[in-house]
Amino acid sequence: MRRRSNEDHVAMLPEDPARPPDAPSEAPSEASAPPPPAATPLPGAASPTPELQPTGLLAGDVPIPVPVPVNPAGARRGGWVLGIAVALVAVLGGGALFMSGFVLGQRTELEPGTPGSEAEAFKPFWDAYRAIRDRYALEPVDRKEIIEGAIRGMVEAIGDPYSTYLSSEDFRQTLQDINGEFEGIGAEIGTVNAAGETVDCAEFGPDCRLVIVAPLEGSPAEKGDLRPGDVVVEVDGSTLDGLTPDEARDRIRGEKGTIVVLRIERQGVEPFDVEITRDTIHQREVITEDLADGEVGYVRLTGFSDNGATKFVEAVEAAVQKGQTKLIVDLRGNPGGFVTAARKVASLFIAEGPIFWEVDAQGTETETLRDDEVTAIDADIEVVLLIDRGSASASEIVAGALQDSGRATLIGETSYGKGTVQQWIDFENDNGGLKLTVAKWLTPDKHWIHNVGVVPDIVVEIPADTPAGEDPALDRAVEFLTESSASLGSLQLAA
Structure with missing residues (x-):
């Protein structure tokens, strides 16, 4: 048994000994992991693990x-909160x-001269990279996309559903989410059919519409007078038809201080626009x-x-x-x-x-x-x-x-x-x-x-x-x- 130190090591992609000057030296190197808020290690504990x-x-x-749990009486169902990654x-x-949240920054050293070393094992990778870079004829090759694809491929190859690669924006937003906050308008939303009945649907259209379930207390959505039952039909002048719920949510959420305009249909009144300034929402x-x-x-x-x-x-x-x-x-x-x-x-x-x-x-x-x-x-x-x-x-x-x-x-x-x-x-x-x-x-x-x-x-x-x-x-x-x-x-x- 041991106590965990605050430093772990992660194996890096071996350097290609024969790579040309403009080839990537290695996969993007790791930096110190961003520490979770208020996560200073306490005596006798493992390092903070968000x-x-x-x-x-x-x-x-x-x-x-995962079945939706039955909540105590009066619990609200059927929505998700705007702004989550x-x-x-x-x-x-x-x-x-x-x-x-262990501190990173060092790499596992490879044992030189061992049969089947990582340098030898990754030779086909560099051969494939150079072939794509030099010979692919249909359009210019984006080196960053190639590297990201290689990382995704390595992660997918281990077959672990809990290991994954995230883009920089998703990485940032995810850290916010696990800390109980996000940036958006602060509304619980769901999907309904043309009759206003709650449904699960994969793409917005005539029989799948985005509805405000409830604005969160004190949120920009509440200040903008969004109400339960309001149907959102456009975001910043663009229809939601053809979008998935995730894509629609992405359009509505955004950075604190930015403005989003929602086209709202409300029973008994003509459709109207609501301008809302996004903010940090605390769940x-x-x-x-x-x-x-x-x-x-x-x-x-x-x-x-x-x-x-x-x-x-x-x-x-x-x-x-x-x-x-x-x-x-x-x-x-x-x-x-x-x-x-x-x-x-x-x-x-x-x-x-x-x-x-x-x-x-x-x-x-x-x-x-x-x-x-x-x-x-x-x-x-x-x-x-x-x-x-x-x-x-x-x-x-x-x-x-x-x-x-x-x-x-x-x-x-x-x-x-x-x-x-x-x-x-x-x-x-x-x-x-x-x-x-x-x-x-x-x-x-x-x-x-x-x-x-x-x-x-x-x-x-x-x-x-x-x-x-x-x-x-x-x-x-x-x-x-x-x-x-x-x-x-x-x-x-x-x-």
Whole structure:
């Protein structure tokens, strides 16, 4: 077992000994990975390991293989938030992705003179590059595109859905997204047919239209008087017909301070234009409620940004200060976030011991202990943790830690099942970045939940035809804590 150092090494593409002066010296070299906000390593911990969410989307964007969780009564469905990076859609089926924030900057040295050395192995690559550069006849060759294509090919060749190459813009936007913020107009949107009924569709047209589900509180969309049910038919004078939902979202979102003009159709009025100045949108990650006449505190966490974890700790501490001795922590549909945030959340309930383990390519085990800057709540406070098939990665770290320690009773469905760690590598000179699987993580008792998931202590299956507003898992959690089936009342949630 070892403690992780703050420096890792990544193998670089070997230099071509015979390359001409204008050939690329190597694949774009890596730079120090951008550190996640407020992710300074704490004593006894592995280096900060952010985790890429499988989607920045809310339920109802494009079909994904993870069932949409049934939220507590009143939860809104059927939309996604404008401004989230589209690059994430490509890995929706893969679940949440961990990315470490280890400092990069050195390369693995090749052993000279060994048979089958990398220099020899990559000779066909350089032969192919020179042939394309010198002989391709139809149009000029873009060297950057060739290099990016080579990187994508290498990543695709390993067959790992959690490893991928991202362009510089997607790289930047992704880091924003996993920190719980993005730049856009701040509206939850969805798709409807010509009759206004919610549908899943792949391309906008007469029977697939983009609709405002709700503007986020205090957002530019709200200030621009966008309303639920408004249909967006044009963006900056161009129709959405023929675009995918992702492409339409890309047109609407954009950098803070820029202006977008939306053509709106609203029932009862003539179509009109709305000019909106984009801004930085901070997502609401923590939702609280008092249940069972105040006897039970309910805290829902929708993501694992560092700020979200801090807000979660504050919410739980506030519930305890109110005298609540029974808590429900809801991680359903939570795809993950920063591993430092997961560690902080788990440390609120675990007074000692490891939170999880990592095992690298050499089989070395690294222990991540609890965050000593977080004071654990009293062990007499009863905790139920709600999970489902949409609870992934960082959610599973917390679930696994609380289950192995016996600190909480898990209720719901088996979680997603992602137990690998991806390292985030930022290439220099605006050449994008790479996510590469570098380790697997284990629960405190060293269970690997990859492709298996965390199995709850009490299984509550949610039928697909469960009426909106009903939540059998939440009902079961309250019943478990209060030993009664008292009415929960209406729990209003906002996405």
